[in-house]
Amino acid sequence: MIRQGECRKAMVLIVVVYIVAAYSMLAFALAFRSRIAIKETQLLTERLQQDQIALAACAQARSILEADDHDLDCLDEPWFGWHELVPAETADQSISPDEGPWQVSWRLIDESAKINVNTAPADLLLELECLDEAAVASILDWIDQDDVPNPDGAENDYYSGLENAYSCKNGPIDNIEELLLVKGISLEIFYGYNLDEGDSHLSETGPETSEFIDEVPQNGAPGLCDLLTVYGDGRININTASKQVLDTIPMLSDAAVSEIISMQKGAPRKFSSMDDIQNNDNFNAVDILLLAQIAKFNSNHFQLHIKVRKKERPFWCEYMATIERQEENTRILSWQRKSRTIVKDITRFIVDDDESSYLQGLK
Numbered sequence: 018m019i020r021q022g023e024c025r026k027a028m029v030l031i032v033v034v035y036i037v038a039a040y041s042m043l044a045f046a047l048a049f050r051s052r053i054a055i056k057e058t059q060l061l062t063e064r065l066q067q068d069q070i071a072l073a074a075c076a077q078a079r080s081i082l083e084a085d086d087h088d089l090d091c092l093d094e095p096w097f098g099w100h101e102l103v104p105a106e107t108a109d110q111s112i113s114p115d116e117g118p119w120q121v122s123w124r125l126i127d128e129s130a131k132i133n134v135n136t137a138p139a140d141l142l143l144e145l146e147c148l149d150e151a152a153v154a155s156i157l158d159w160i161d162q163d164d165v166p167n168p169d170g171a172e173n174d175y176y177s178g179l180e181n182a183y184s185c186k187n188g189p190i191d192n193i194e195e196l197l198l199v200k201g202i203s204l205e206i207f208y209g210y211n212l213d214e215g216d217s218h219l220s221e222t223g224p225e226t227s228e229f230i231d232e233v234p235q236n237g238a239p240g241l242c243d244l245l246t247v248y249g250d251g252r253i254n255i256n257t258a259s260k261q262v263l264d265t266i267p268m269l270s271d272a273a274v275s276e277i278i279s280m281q282k283g284a285p286r287k288f289s290s291m292d293d294i295q296n297n298d299n300f301n302a303v304d305i306l307l308l309a310q311i312a313k314f315n316s317n318h319f320q321l322h323i324k325v326r327k328k329e330r331p332f333w334c335e336y337m338a339t340i341e342r343q344e345e346n347t348r349i350l351s352w353q354r355k356s357r358t359i360v361k362d363i364t365r366f367i368v369d370d371d372e373s374s375y376l377q378g379l380k
């Protein structure tokens with residue numbers, strides 16, 4: 018009888034131990050899931066705050082562009098260069114980047130200073146140092162409507178045979194990153210630096226986001242993203258164009274390029290019309306003829322680059338928007354939030370015009 022009682026006690030003890038262990042595991046699992054839920058909520062809240070701050074930076078950039086002299090655009094105007102977000106203009110007044118943990122910078126990149134890839138003739142693209150004849154042939158094939166490849170070019174036959182096949186565009190390029198789909202256009206050609214040597218201005222440095230180092234290295238060659246655009250009528254604003262862009266204009270003299278660059282950097286007076294070119298002895302007759310066809314003196318499209326981060330964090334959250342300006346009015350053509358997959362997957366984040374709460378809020 019005593020032995021039976023002891024056995025029963027032992028059984029009860031074992032059952033109690035199992036129950037306690039089971040409850041402990043359940044409690045641990047619940048605590049773990051709670052921590053994940055809290056973390057997810059924190060990340061979502063932070064994401065929403067980043068979006069609000071980026072919208073505020075966009076509003077500030079637009080107001081500067083709208084107040085700017087839209088008949089002449091040059092590099093010493095208020096829109097050019099990096100800006101810090103002014104707290105008073107923060108869209109959500111509960112978020113003050115100045116007092117809070119946020120650091121916010123933005124800059125406008127003049128798309129009218131670049132060559133329109135959709136309208137550029139082959140001889141102009143061939144002047145780009147980073148493109149060889151095969152790459153230019155492939156770009157032209159990507160854009161032209163036919164399916165007949167240029168010599169060394171590529172049409173549907175090539176793209177449909179790739180491991181991850183896709184179709185040749187056979188139409189105008191809508192987003193400059195589309196060039197990364199074209200045969201022969203590598204990340205290095207597109208971004209203009211050597212990814213393998215670690216001097217890229219896009220380098221993945223963290224588990225949650227990426228560092229988008231903002232400037233092309235001083236000793237690095239510009240990439241297609243710095244030289245080509247999909248916006249505008251093909252004319253180039255010579256008050257903001259880089260030397261690399263000006264050098265692509267076939268038959269434009271070295272003296273003309275030097276005069277344009279020196280005027281951009283120092284002189285208080287800029288080129289405001291063809292009269293300024295014709296009355297300048299540094300331009301010969303051919304220069305004047307060329308510039309009459311390709312030059313303009315103001316800009317209508319800008320790329321807005323916004324960087325947002327919490328001050329204690331090493332990683333920036335990146336936004337890119339395209340702003341079109343017509344006289345004193347601006348509108349947003351595209352809005353992208355960059356993720357860390359932007360380098361490797363070349364994922365586009367253009368938000369659909371009709372579905373985007375961002376774009377609706379910006380108009």
Ligand SMILES: [Ca+2]
Nearest residue numbers: 085086089090
């Ligand atoms: Ca201006």
Ligand SMILES: [Ca+2]
Nearest residue numbers: 158161162163
């Ligand atoms: Ca084609």
